[in-house]
Amino acid sequence: MGSMFRSEEVALVQLFLPTGAAYTCVSQLGELGLVEFRDLNASVSAFQRRFVVDVRRCEELGKTFTFLQEEVRRAGLALAPPEGLLPAPPPRDLLRIQEETDRLAQELRDVRGNQQALRTQLHELQLHAAVLGQGQGQGHGPPVASSYTDGPSERTPLLQSPGGPHQDLRVNFVAGAVELHKAAALERLLWRACRGFLIASFREMEQQLEDPVTGEPAPWMTFVISYWGEQIGQKIRKITDCFHCHVFPFAEQEEARRGALQQLQQQSHELREVLGETERFLSQVLGRVQRLLPPWQVQVRKMKAVYLALNQCSVSATHKCLIAEAWCATRDLPTLQQALQDSSSEAGVSAVVHRIPCRDMPPTLIRTTRFTASFQGIVDAYGVGRYQEVNPAPYTIITFPFLFAVMFGDVGHGLLMFLFALAMVLAEDRPSVKKAQNEIWQTFFGGRYLLLLMGLFSVYTGFIYNECFSRATVIFPSGWSVAAMANQSGWSDAFLAEHPLLTLDPNVTGVFLGPYPFGIDPVWSLAVNHLSFLNSFKMKMSVILGVTHMAFGVVLGIFNHVHFGQLHRLPLETLPELVFLLGLFGYLVFLVVYKWLRVSAASAASAPSILIHFINMFLFSRSPTNRPLFPGQEVVQSTLVVLALAMVPILLLGTPLFLSRQHRRHRRRHADQQPDETKTGLLDSPDAGWGSDEEKAGCPGDEEKAEFVLSDVLMHQAIHTIEFCLGCISNTASYLRLWALSLAHAQLSEVLWAMVLNKGLSMSREIGVAAVVLVPIFAAFAVLTVAILLVMEGLSAFLHALRLHWVEFQNKFYSGTGYKLSPFTFNVEDE
Structure with missing residues (x-):
């Protein structure tokens, strides 16, 4: 069989890599992505491995790269993807990359620090200039009495001194700037704390200043406060400090302030020139980072991956080579050998590859394409198949969309889904579509081929049901x-x-x-008993599809038994399972089909009931009013029931008794044949030690370690027997969800048509109302159709189809207890 029908043959190989060429060999293997390394140093901690220093150096470089990347993003630039295929650099280049990276990082830190200092200084100069500009043309003399008192109080002396109350007080100034959102609180606190013994002038700056840290524009408020008294001045300075105000010197004379303002403007001009030169130099450094960082990131990630892989290798006794073990597909072994020879040619000693025996279960390798990947993902979501187990994915490609379509059958809805998926398929090579970051879009895009087939099959079943947005279509003349x-x-x-x-x-x-050429006759959409007719049809169809699907799963188990050499399972398990399933529920399908073919319209009134016959079959009785479908029906039914019941003890005891007998024989001749078997296994087949029989007590490959326990095998087989026998009943009933979901979808579509679009069409019969009413009603109909019938109902049908495959179908032959082959590859690093 091809690799799609079961996993590829995988071998365990041992690699002898010369010490001088080990890095080059592993790097080449990473480019090819052929092998999965096994950790031969599992008992050694990560800090005690051979290449831990190189791994740490790569990690430190990664931190530096993160800093450089953040600086590039901070400048509003983007890193371009590296051009071409970049191989892992030689180990000696790591020091060069580290030196250049550290130099660039230090230059960026220095330039950023200088830029920050210059911006802060320029910001201070701008604020100071704005404060001095506020004082231009304003006279700040001593405050008058009315500014701090409303009139004489009881404590005011009757006789004033000749010089007046304030002749010895000197007026002082506090000037500065505060953020706009703090200005109102600052003004209130100053007035209350100083009890009005001050004159404060606040003015909002006309231009917003750029914050030196964040770079965001921020509004500021300048203020000039006149006060007298040292205690008042201390209060004012403490309050401004609490509000993080920028306080600047403020001369009393206007001429001095004018001169200081001119000096500040000159300094600001010089600072801007220096800041411009600094930013130009910063742009040059960022340009170098933008050009060098992407290839460095890819190269260092590859180097780290190589060193991590080398840490999984062991050192030979002579310390001249590294020994690695890896899983590799058998058909890739020649490519692996050639790649190692090419990589180790410069070292003078060729790397050696040879297969070794293994008792562990090999990993599962199933190669997929962009078409089969989504279907394989559905299977793997249940569980990765065991090594060489039959893969359900090729059959799921057809059965999954079909069972979905049985529940979602509608020509219109299926066509919308098909067109949506087709648009994604046609645009799949566009970078903007492939690399979209929206998680929901990525989910739909990953399953685009699955959606394409789901929509296509839904159109097919929609024609069978003769439903297009819940309306019947007349393609052929009616048969009535x-x-x-x-x-x-x-x-x-x-x-x-x-x-x-x-x-x-x-x-x-x-x-x-005569019958309608294809699908259901459209005249049934006008009938009152339309729903009863469809219910009967879909219910019987669900049972037929379910029994066929389950029987196909049991048949696929035959290929597993033959492939793994478990031929005893064919008569002891597969045959009883088929007899039990087909003898009971296969007979039910036969009755349905036979009645369809045998009973005509003339004899429909006296047609026997299949339900009564099926109940009487298990009760070994007959109903006088329910005549047989064919002569000898009672004998056939009794024989089938007895035969099905007889299969239960065979299914329960057959395999355990056979394994017990085989184990006794093995023990009698084990002492004589053990050396020969070990030798033969090592010479003939490197993988001969691994098997999947329960003869090894449930642990594949541990034939010598695990002891055969009959009670454990009996318990396992009893669970399997009970699960299968009860599952045949419950799983058959579970397939009735095909009928239920199909009915629900049809009824929701009918309700949406009748309650929304049909009412709009009825209103549009009035002249002049059509254009006004139909547009919003059709918009509502379209939105509800997409939201409810396509998204919600589609998701519901998808989940039910998923359950039918995981539980009802795959449990007949698929264990899903394996693990994927995860090859060592650089593809993820390149992306």
Whole structure:
């Protein structure tokens, strides 16, 4: 079989890598992505391994790269992806990359520090200039008495001194700037703390200043405070410090302030020139980082991956080579050998590869394409298949979309889903589509081929159901004739007026002309018993599909038993399972199909009930009113029930007794044959030590370590027998979800049509209202169709189809207890 039907053959190989060429060899293996290394130093901590120093150096470089990347993003630049394929650099280049990286990082830190200092200094100069600009043209003399008192109080002396109350007080100034959102609180606190013994002037700056740290523009408020008294001045300075105000010197004379303002403007001009030169130099450094960082990141990540792989190798006794063990696909062994020879040619000693025996279960390798990846992902989500186990994915490609479509069958809804998936398929090579960061979009895009088939199969089942947005379509002429019934029965206008519901009798000549060529006849959409007819059809169809699906799963188990050499399972497990399943539920399917073919319209009134026959089958009884479908039916039914019940003890005891007998034989000749078997296994087949039989007591590959315990095997087989026998009943009933979901989808579609679009079409019959009403109603219909019927109902049908495959189908033959082959590759690093 091909690799899609079961996993590829995987071998355990041992690699002898010369010490001088080990790095080059592993690097080449990372480019090819052929092998999965096994850790031969599992008992050694990560800090005691051979290449831990190199790994730490790569990690430190990664931290420096992160700093450089953040600096590039801070400048509003983007890192371009590296051009071409970059191999892992030689080990000696790591020191060069580290030196250049450290130099660039130090230059960036120095330039950023200088830029920050210059911006802070320029910010201070701008604030100081704004404060001095506020004082231009304003006279700041001694405050008058009215500024701090409303009039004489009881404590005011009657006789004032000749010089006045303030002749010895000197006016002082505090000037500065505060952030706008703090200005109101600062003004209130100053007034209350100083009890009004001050004059404060606040003015908002016309231009917002750039914050030196964040670079964001921020509004500022300048203030000039006149006060007298040393205690008041101390209070003012403490309050401004608490509000983180920028306080600047403020001369009393206007001429001095004007001179200081001119000097500040000159300094600001010089600072801007220096800051411009600094930013130009910063741009040059960032340009070098932007050019060098992407290839460095890829190279250092590859180097770290190589050293981590080398840490999993052991050192030979002579310390001349490294020994590695790895899993590799058998068909890739020649490529592996050639790659190692090419990589180690410069060292003078070629690397050696040879297969070794292994008792561990090999990993599972199934190669996928962009089409099969989503279907394989559905299977692997349940569990990765065991090595060489039958892979359900090829069959899931057809069965999963089909069972989904059985529940989602509608031509219109399926066509919308198909077109949506087709658009993603056609645009799959666009970088903007492939690398979109939206998680929901990535989910849909990853399953685009699955959605494509789901939509296509839904269109097919929609034609079977004859439903397009819940409406029936007339593609072929109907097989029913109302005119023939009217002529035969003599229906008049008065009769039609009195009888709104009429019955078409297929036994009347000319009424039923024959079956509809494809799907359900559209005349059924007009019938009152339309729902009853569809329910009967879909219920029987669900049972037929379910039994067929489960029987196919049991048949696939045959390929597993033959491949693993477990031929005893064919008569002891597979055959009893098929007899039990088909003898009971396969017979039910036979009754349904036989009744469809045997009973005609003429004998439909006296047709026997399949349900009564099936119940009587288990009760070993008969119903006088329910005649048999065929002669000898009771004998056939009794025989099938007895045969099915007889399969239960075979299924329960057959395998344990066979294994017990085989184990006794093995013990009798174990002492004589053990040396020969070990020798033969090592010479003939490197993988001969691994198997999957329960003969090894449930532990694959541990034949010598695990002891055969009959009670454990009996318990395991009893669980399997009970699960299968009860599962045949419950799983068959579980497939009725196909009928239930299909009915729910059809009814929701019918309700949406009747309650939304049909009402809009009824309103549009009035002239002049059509354009006004139909647009919003159709918009609502479209939104509800997508949200409810496509998204919600589609997700529901998807989950139910998932359950039918995981539980009802795969448990018949698929264990899903393996693990994937995870090859050592640089592909992830390159991306």
